[in-house]
Amino acid sequence: MKMINREIGYAIKALCFMVIEEKDIATTSQMAAYFKISRPFLRKILQKLNKVGLLESHKGKNGGFKLALPISEIFLIDLIKIFQGPIKLSGCYKKDDDCPLIAECPIMSEIERLEKNFIADLAKISLKTIVEKKQIEEDQDQ
Amino acid sequence: MKMINREIGYAIKALCFMVIEEKDIATTSQMAAYFKISRPFLRKILQKLNKVGLLESHKGKNGGFKLALPISEIFLIDLIKIFQGPIKLSGCYKKDDDCPLIAECPIMSEIERLEKNFIADLAKISLKTIVEKKQIEEDQDQ
DNA sequence: CATAATGATACCGATATAGTATCATTAATG
DNA sequence: CATTAATGATACTATATCGGTATCATTATG
Numbered sequence: 001m002k003m004i005n006r007e008i009g010y011a012i013k014a015l016c017f018m019v020i021e022e023k024d025i026a027t028t029s030q031m032a033a034y035f036k037i038s039r040p041f042l043r044k045i046l047q048k049l050n051k052v053g054l055l056e057s058h059k060g061k062n063g064g065f066k067l068a069l070p071i072s073e074i075f076l077i078d079l080i081k082i083f084q085g086p087i088k089l090s091g092c093y094k095k096d097d098d099c100p101l102i103a104e105c106p107i108m109s110e111i112e113r114l115e116k117n118f119i120a121d122l123a124k125i126s127l128k129t130i131v132e133k134k135q136i137e138e139d140q141d142q
Numbered sequence: 143m144k145m146i147n148r149e150i151g152y153a154i155k156a157l158c159f160m161v162i163e164e165k166d167i168a169t170t171s172q173m174a175a176y177f178k179i180s181r182p183f184l185r186k187i188l189q190k191l192n193k194v195g196l197l198e199s200h201k202g203k204n205g206g207f208k209l210a211l212p213i214s215e216i217f218l219i220d221l222i223k224i225f226q227g228p229i230k231l232s233g234c235y236k237k238d239d240d241c242p243l244i245a246e247c248p249i250m251s252e253i254e255r256l257e258k259n260f261i262a263d264l265a266k267i268s269l270k271t272i273v274e275k276k277q278i279e280e281d282q283d284q
Numbered sequence: 285c286a287t288a289a290t291g292a293t294a295c296c297g298a299t300a301t302a303g304t305a306t307c308a309t310t311a312a313t314g
Numbered sequence: 315c316a317t318t319a320a321t322g323a324t325a326c327t328a329t330a331t332c333g334g335t336a337t338c339a340t341t342a343t344g
Contacts, residue, residue, distance in 0.1 A: 002230060004253060006333065027289065041334050047291065060342020063289040076252075088144060110218075110272065111146060114263050121256050130252070148302065169320065183303050189322065202311025205320040 007083040010037055011045050012130070015054075015074065018067050019131050027064040045083075052082055074127040077119065087119055149225040152179055153187050154272070157196075157216065160209050161273050169206040187225075194224055216269040219261065229261055 013035050018026050028046060032039035046065050050057040056068045067074070080087060155177050160168050170188060174181035188207050191197040198210045209216070222229060 029289085038334060040336080043290075044334085050290085057290060058342080059288095059290045059340070061286095061288045062343060063341080065290085110267050114260065117263065118256065118260050121259070125252050147300095171320085180303060182305080185321080186303085192321085199321060200311085201309070201319095201321045203317095203319045204312060205310080207321085 003080060003084070003087075005083065007045050008079050010035070010042055011049060011079050011083065012076075012127075013037075014042065014046060014049075014065075015067070015127055016131060018065070019071055019127065023066075025058060025062075025064040025066045030064075048082060054078070054082075071127040071131060075123060076125040076127075076130075077122045080122070087115070087122075145222060145226070145229075147225065149187050150221050152177070152184055153191060153221050153225065154218075155179075156184065156188060156191075156207075157209070157269055158273060160207070161213055161269065165208075167200060167204075167206040167208045172206075190224065196220070196224075213269040213273060217265060218267040218269075218272075219264045222264070229257070229264075 014026075014031050017031050017034065028039055028043045032042045035042075046055060047057075049055040050065065053068055054074060055065045057063070057065050077087075156168075156173050159173050159176065170181055170185045174184045177184075188197060189199075192199045192207065195210055196216060197207045199205070199207050219229075
């Protein structure tokens with residue numbers, strides 16, 4: 001069971017790149033080369049982030065992508081939703097119905113409780129959290 | 143993102159059946175009919191539960207399955223591990239390496255912290271919890 | 285007008301999910 | 315002791331998702 005798949009992983013890397021490199025605009029080629037990952041695949045990911053409004057895109061020569069929001073407003077949970085759809089830990093067998101054993105399914109209500117806590121925790125992590133944590137670690141290294 | 147897939151869902155149903163019906167031994171046919179689910183598929187699931195020691199099986203006429211452990215010792219997290227493998231919310235890009243941006247990946251350390259809490263919560267839910275919760279709900283209905 | 289970027293889409297191979305199908309084995313029982 | 319009814323083991327299949335690749339269109343710079 002994975003929650004952070006490759007798309008999300010690459011999306012995070014690209015976003016971090018844009019913050020830390022402090023470039024006005026970054027291209028797919030630059031980032032794909034930097035991280036040594038598939039360029040067309042990254043491109044598709046960035047296009048998706050553009051569509052949902054997390055990035056701005058600029059076509060033509062010298063074009064590329066840049067952040068459309070302050071880093072404190074980009075949350076990990078958003079990326080998960082974008083690439084994995086809504087978080088549903090349970091497949092749910094309530095609506096499957098025809099389940100005579102468990103009318104008001106007790107398993108699912110337990111799972112859903114966990115799920116809520118988990119999502120609440122997840123919703124606290126922004127790109128800012130991530131990048132700043134990195135800064136702190138770098139400072140400690142020196 | 144789903145954590146409870148159909149195999150796990152069916153496994154839970156079957157286990158609950160065995161507890162609540164208080165039969166000495168239950169057959170695949172009975173349970174598949176009761177829940178209106180695929181018999182051969184359920185069979186495969188029960189065979190797996192038998193192999194890992196959660197069920198005892200008895201071959202031949204009047205054979206079937208029964209619980210091999212007290213219900214307080216069967217945990218939801220075990221079922222998840224059996225059918226989904228180890229829980230890994232992160233795909234992890236640490237060992238992917240070649241990631242120049244994030245050497246001691248701060249995203250993953252955040253995710254891993256969440257992951258630990260989540261698993262700890264999950265580990266508390268046993269078949270007993272589930273079944274007893276059901277009893278309580280039934281009592282309230284009356 | 286050439287070049288270098290994104291936009292949109294269609295395709296593709298590998299893996300996972302949710303089964304189905306068969307044959308072998310085993311135990312009860314009439 | 316043969317029939318029946320159960321599991322054991324294993325192979326096959328259809329569909330969806332994941333991680334890409336490939337193309338062509340569009341757009342902006344110089």
